[in-house]
Amino acid sequence: MEEPKYAKWTIEGDKKTKWICGCFQTVDDYFKFCEKHNDTLKKAIQAQVDELDMTRIVEE
Numbered sequence: 743m744e745e746p747k748y749a750k751w752t753i754e755g756d757k758k759t760k761w762i763c764g765c766f767q768t769v770d771d772y773f774k775f776c777e778k779h780n781d782t783l784k785k786a787i788q789a790q791v792d793e794l795d796m797t798r799i800v801e802e
């Protein structure tokens with residue numbers, strides 16, 4: 743119960759850096775990306791994960 747409330751407060755109340763496109767970073771290093779960059783960054787992160795061979799943990 744506590745966790746989502748805290749996360750929401752953090753995202754809405756405590757932005758540290760905000761970029762003109764809409765991406766922002768909060769004081770506790772949470773990143774939220776705008777629609778434009780979300781896809782690009784998701785792919786970049788996925789590429790890193792593949793490189794680290796971390797994709798085998800969850801099996802569906």
Ligand SMILES: [Zn+2]
Pocket residue numbers: 761763764765775776777778779
């Ligand atoms: Zn952006």
